[in-house]
Amino acid sequence: MLDIECAGAEVEETIKRIQSQKGVQGIIIVNAEGIPIKSTLDNSSTVQYAGNVHQLLMKARGMVRDIDPQNDLTFLRVRSKKNEIMIAPDKDYFLIVIQNPTE
Amino acid sequence: MSVSHKVGTMKSKQDEEEGLDTAEGEEWMQGKTLVKPPDQLDLTEAELNEEITRVLKASNPNAPQNVVRYSFKEGCYKPIVFVDQMAIHFELEGNLVHKESDEGRRLMAKQAEVDDGGGVERPDNVAIKAAKREQKLTNQFNFNERASQTLNNTPRDISCQTEPPPRANFSATANQWEIYDFYVEELQRREKSKEKHEGQFLNKEEDKSKKKMIQAETQNDDISQLAKVVKIIERMVNQNIFDDVAQDFMYFEDASDEFRGEKGTLLPLWTFQYDKAKSLSVTALCWNHKYNDLFAVGLGSHEFTQQGGGMLLFYTLKNPSYPEFIFNTASGVMCLDIHEHLSYLVAVGLYDGCVAVYNLKKKTDQPIYNSRASSGKHTSAVMQVKWQKDDLDSNHNFISVSADGRLVSWTLVKVQIQMTFVKCLRKTTSYNVKLNKCVFFIGLVGTSLDFHKQKDYSFLVGTEHGKIHKGSKYYSSKFLEKYDAHFMNVTRVKWNPFHPDVFISCGWDWMVKIWDQTMKSPVFTFELKTSVTDVAWAPYSSTVFAAVTTDGKVHVFDLNINKYEALCQQKVVSKKTKLFNIEFNPVHPIIIVGDDRGHVTSLKLSPNLRKKPKVGDALILCIEKPTH
Numbered sequence: 001m002l003d004i005e006c007a008g009a010e011v012e013e014t015i016k017r018i019q020s021q022k023g024v025q026g027i028i029i030v031n032a033e034g035i036p037i038k039s040t041l042d043n044s045s046t047v048q049y050a051g052n053v054h055q056l057l058m059k060a061r062g063m064v065r066d067i068d069p070q071n072d073l074t075f076l077r078v079r080s081k082k083n084e085i086m087i088a089p090d091k092d093y094f095l096i097v098i099q100n101p102t103e
Numbered sequence: 104m105s106v107s108h109k110v111g112t113m114k115s116k117q118d119e120e121e122g123l124d125t126a127e128g129e130e131w132m133q134g135k136t137l138v139k140p141p142d143q144l145d146l147t148e149a150e151l152n153e154e155i156t157r158v159l160k161a162s163n164p165n166a167p168q169n170v171v172r173y174s175f176k177e178g179c180y181k182p183i184v185f186v187d188q189m190a191i192h193f194e195l196e197g198n199l200v201h202k203e204s205d206e207g208r209r210l211m212a213k214q215a216e217v218d219d220g221g222g223v224e225r226p227d228n229v230a231i232k233a234a235k236r237e238q239k240l241t242n243q244f245n246f247n248e249r250a251s252q253t254l255n256n257t258p259r260d261i262s263c264q265t266e267p268p269p270r271a272n273f274s275a276t277a278n279q280w281e282i283y284d285f286y287v288e289e290l291q292r293r294e295k296s297k298e299k300h301e302g303q304f305l306n307k308e309e310d311k312s313k314k315k316m317i318q319a320e321t322q323n324d325d326i327s328q329l330a331k332v333v334k335i336i337e338r339m340v341n342q343n344i345f346d347d348v349a350q351d352f353m354y355f356e357d358a359s360d361e362f363r364g365e366k367g368t369l370l371p372l373w374t375f376q377y378d379k380a381k382s383l384s385v386t387a388l389c390w391n392h393k394y395n396d397l398f399a400v401g402l403g404s405h406e407f408t409q410q411g412g413g414m415l416l417f418y419t420l421k422n423p424s425y426p427e428f429i430f431n432t433a434s435g436v437m438c439l440d441i442h443e444h445l446s447y448l449v450a451v452g453l454y455d456g457c458v459a460v461y462n463l464k465k466k467t468d469q470p471i472y473n474s475r476a477s478s479g480k481h482t483s484a485v486m487q488v489k490w491q492k493d494d495l496d497s498n499h500n501f502i503s504v505s506a507d508g509r510l511v512s513w514t515l516v517k518v519q520i521q522m523t524f525v526k527c528l529r530k531t532t533s534y535n536v537k538l539n540k541c542v543f544f545i546g547l548v549g550t551s552l553d554f555h556k557q558k559d560y561s562f563l564v565g566t567e568h569g570k571i572h573k574g575s576k577y578y579s580s581k582f583l584e585k586y587d588a589h590f591m592n593v594t595r596v597k598w599n600p601f602h603p604d605v606f607i608s609c610g611w612d613w614m615v616k617i618w619d620q621t622m623k624s625p626v627f628t629f630e631l632k633t634s635v636t637d638v639a640w641a642p643y644s645s646t647v648f649a650a651v652t653t654d655g656k657v658h659v660f661d662l663n664i665n666k667y668e669a670l671c672q673q674k675v676v677s678k679k680t681k682l683f684n685i686e687f688n689p690v691h692p693i694i695i696v697g698d699d700r701g702h703v704t705s706l707k708l709s710p711n712l713r714k715k716p717k718v719g720d721a722l723i724l725c726i727e728k729p730t731h
Contacts, residue, residue, distance in 0.1 A: 008327035017425060018337050022344050029329065065280030075335055086339045090332040097336050101343040 018097060025083060028096040030054065041098075049085075053096050057089055163190040338421045345423060348372050352420070352693065357709040365664050367671045367711035369657060372693065373423035375400070375703040380414050385697025387439045388684040393446040395690040396420040397427065400703055403435020403454055405683070410435055415451055415461065418703065430461055430468055440501065442490045450501045450513075452485025458503050458513060472515055483507035487552035492559065504549035504564055510574075551596045553606070563606055565593030571608055573620060586623065589614055595638050601645035609635035615650050617662075627666065631658055637685045639694075644715050651682035651696055659712050670712055675704055 019027055019040060026041040034054040039046040061073045078085040083100045166188050171180040200207045342349055352372050360367060380402050387401030396419050403413040413435035417428035434455040442448040447463040451470070457480060459470035474480045483506035490501045491512070500514040551565035560576040561583075569589035572582040589610030599605040605626070609615045611634040616625035633652045641647035646662040655678075659671040676682060676698050684697040692708045 011327055011329050011333050014330075014333045014337055018333070018340055021337075021340050021424065024340060062278060062280070065283075066278060069280040069283035075339060077339070084343060086336060086343075088332045088335045088339070090329060093329055093332065095329060095332050095336050097340060099340055099343055101346060 021099075023100045023102075025098040025100060026096075027098075030094050030096065032092045037093075049096055049098075053085070053087055053094070057087055057094060061089065161188070163188040165190060337425070341422050341424055345373060348423075352691070352707060355707065360709050360711040363711065365661075365670055365711060367659065367709040367713075369659070369671060369673050369675060369694070369706040369708060369712075371675060372705040372707055373420065375418045375423055375426075375705070376701060377414075377416055377426055377429070380416065380701040382411070383414060383435070383701045384681075384699035385683055385701060385703060386435065386437050388686045388695055388697050388703065389439055389441050390686055390688055390695075391441050391446050392443055392689060394419075395688060397446075398686070398688075398695060398703075399439055399441055399449060400426075400697060401436035401439045401451065402701055403437055405699070410454055413453065415439065415449070417463070420705070428463055430470075432459070433457075437484050438487045438503075440488045440490050442499065445499070448490075448499065450488045450490060450503075452488045452503050452505070454484045456481035456483055456485060456505060456507070458485055458488060458501075460499075460501075460515060474513065481505035481507055481509065481511065483548075486548075486550050489552055489554055491554070502552070502554075502562075504552040506548045506550070506567075508548060510549065510552070510564065550593055551608075553596050553598050555598050555603070556600055557603060563596045563598065565596040565608060565610075567592050569593055569610060569612070571596055571618075584620065586618060588616060588618075588625075591634075594634075594636050597638065597640055599645060600640055600642060605645075607638055607640065607648060609638040609650055611635070615648075627662065629658075629660065629669075631656075631669075636681070636683045639685050639687055641687050642689050643692075643713065646716060647712065647714075649685055649687070649694060651685045653681040655680050655682055655698070657682070657685065657694070657696060657706070659708070661712065661714065663716050664714065671709075675706060676700075676702075 015027060015029075015038075018024060026039070026045075028036050028041065028046055028049055029038040030036045030050045030053070034050055036046045036050040041049070056078075057073075057076065060076050064071050064073045073089055075086065075088040078087070083098055086097045086099065088095045166186050168186070170183045170186055172183055173179070174181045200210060202208075202211070351370060355370065357368060357370065383402035384404055385400055386403045386405065387399075389399045391397040391399070398418055400416045400418065401413070402416065404410055411434075413432040415428075415430040415432060415436055416426040418426050432451065432453060434453045434457070436451055437454050438452040440450045442450075449461045449463065451459045451461065453459065458474045460472040462471045465471065481503065485503050485505045488501055488503045490499070494500055494514060496516075498514050498516055500512055502510060502512045504510050548567035549564050550567055551563075553563050555561040562574055562576070564572045564574065565588070566572065569587070569591055571586040571588045571593060573584035573586070574582045588608050589612045591611035593608055593610045596606055596608045599607070604620045605617060606620065607615065607617050613630050613632065613634060615629040615631060615635055615638055617627040618625050629650075631650060631652050633654045635650050635652050638648060638650040641649070644661070644663070646664075647660065649657060649659045651657050654674070655676040656672055656674045658669040660669050664670065675696060681699045682696050683699060685694055687694050692713050693705050694708065695703050695705050697703050
C-alpha cells in the first residue's frame, strides 16, 4: 500500500514538473474509456482533445500491432505549425501533453 | 362433237347467241389439248401399255403385323396373328340421347321444369314435386322433416406472446494482435494454474492478494499506474526543450577542426543540476556500464569545516532537468562505484567513514547495507571504493581506502556487511599494535585507489604525502613498489585501460605524470597551472587522457599527436568555480565534469580529440621513443 501511495505522489510531482517546463501549454490524463480525469486546460478544450486523441491512438496502436503483434506503441508525437502534441499510452490510461517547443 | 351438233341445230333461231356459243365452244375445244404437269413421270410407250393389276383387300394395311405378347405359360414372347383390322377413318361423337334411357328421362324432366318455372309455385303442388322426386319415397301424411343447426361459437382469435429472451448488442474486433494478446494471457493463466496445483497453501495467499487487488481497484482513477508513462512524457518534453542540444550530441562534428591543426574543442551540452544540492559540491562521478546514458553523482563537501549531509543522484542524458534517483545520505559522499555487471548495485563511501551499498531496484531511500553498525569500520573519510569480482561464495565484495590509512575489503553476506582487513598503508617508522593477525599501523592517508583491469589483484594507492604504492591482494603485509610521485596530495591514480604497465597520476602540485610500472621515474610529466583534481583515460584510445584543474579548465592530451602540449585547454565553468571530477562516457564521445557548485556539465569532444590510433598499441611506441 505504501508503494502505491508513494508512486501516486511521485507521479503528481512529475506532472507538476512537466507543467513547469518551458513551453508546456497543458497536460491531460484520460482513462481507458476516453474520459479525461485530470487536466490543466479548460473543459471544452480538454473534451475535444481527449475525444480526438483517443481515436487517433486506437488507430495508431492498431496499426503498430497489426504489423507485428508482439510490438506495441510507446508514444506518438503530432507536430503541427503552432505546437506539438505528445501522446503516451498506457494499459488503462493515456497522457496528452501540448507543448510549444520553439518559444 | 355432239355438243357442236346441238349447237348447230339451234343456229337458225339464235344466230347471235349461238354464234358466240359456237365461238366459245370452238375455243374450248381448241383448248382441249393434252397438258402435262411438270412433275409427271416420263414413261416409255411400252411401260405405258403395261397392265398393272390392282387388288382390293379387306385387311388394314396400317395394322401392326408383328405384335408379340409375353406368355407366362411358356415363358417367352409369342407373336399374335389375329390383329384387329379395323381402320377408323373418321369419328364423330353425337349428342343424341335415347328417349327411354336414364339420361334421356332426366333431361326430359328438366325440360318440363324449365317450362313450368314461369308459373307461380303452389304449395299443393307437392304431388307434382313428389312425382319429380321419384327416388325418395316418403309418407305423404305423416312425414316431418326437421332440421336444426348447432350453435356456432363466436370465433375468437387468441394469440400469446412469450417474453423475448434478453438481448444485448455485442461487437468486437478480431485483429491479429487481439488474438495474440489473448493467447499470451491464456499462457499466463495456464502457468498460474500449474503453480496452483503445485502449491497447497496458495489459496490463502490468493485471497489476500485478491483483497489487495480489490482495494487497489476501488481507488479507481488511481494515477499511480501512470508512473512509466509520465516518465516517458517528461523525457519527450525535455527532448523538445533541449532539442538543439540533443541534435548536437548525436550529430554535430566540429568541421573547423580540420583548420585548427591539432587542437580540439569541447562543446558544452547539457548541465545537470538539482536545486536541493546547491550547497554541495560534486565529489564523485561514475558512468553506468550497462545503461550508457545513466551516471551517478556523489555530492558532499571537500572542506573539512563545511560538513553537512550528502546526496547520491543518478542522472540520465535523456532527462537533463531532474535526476532519476535521489538518495540522501547522513554525511557527505566522498566516492562511489557502480558494479560492473550488476549495475543496480552502487557502493558509496562517506565522509564519516561509513560505506554503504545502495540497490537501485529497491524504492527505498535507505541503503541495503551500511557499515555504520559493524565493527572495524573506517575512522576517517573513505576516499575511494572499488567493486571487485565476486568471491568464491559468489558474494559481492568491494574494497575501500580511507584517510585513516587502511585498505579494507567488504563482503556482502546476505543481510550484513563483513569487513576483511586487506592492508594498511604504513609509514616507515611507527609502532605496531597487533589485532587479529593483522598488523595495525598508524599509516598514511590514502587518497586514491585503482585496480588493474586485467590483473585485478594488483592495485595502486595514492597517498596524501605524494607517494604511490603498488600492492597486490595476495601480499597483505608489504607493498610491492613505491613511487615518489608528487610533492603534495595525490588526487588520482589510474591504470591505462589498454597498456598493462602504464598508469597516470595527478596531484595538487600542479603535475600530471605518466608512469611505467617497471620504472621508478615517470615517463611523461605535464605541468598545468593549478592543482589538478582529477584525471581520466579515454576508453577509445590508449594515448588520450583528460585532466581537470581548480581553475575550471579541462585539459585534453593525446600523446600520439603531441607529447608536450594539451590539445585542448578550455574553461568550461564560470569564474571561480572549481572542477573536481571528470569521467569519459564509455560509448559516446562526451565527458562529464563535476564542480563545486553541485553542477555536472557534459561536454562533447571535437573530432581532433577523438582520434583512434591506427597502429596496435600506440602508447608503447610513444613510451619507447626517446623523449626524456
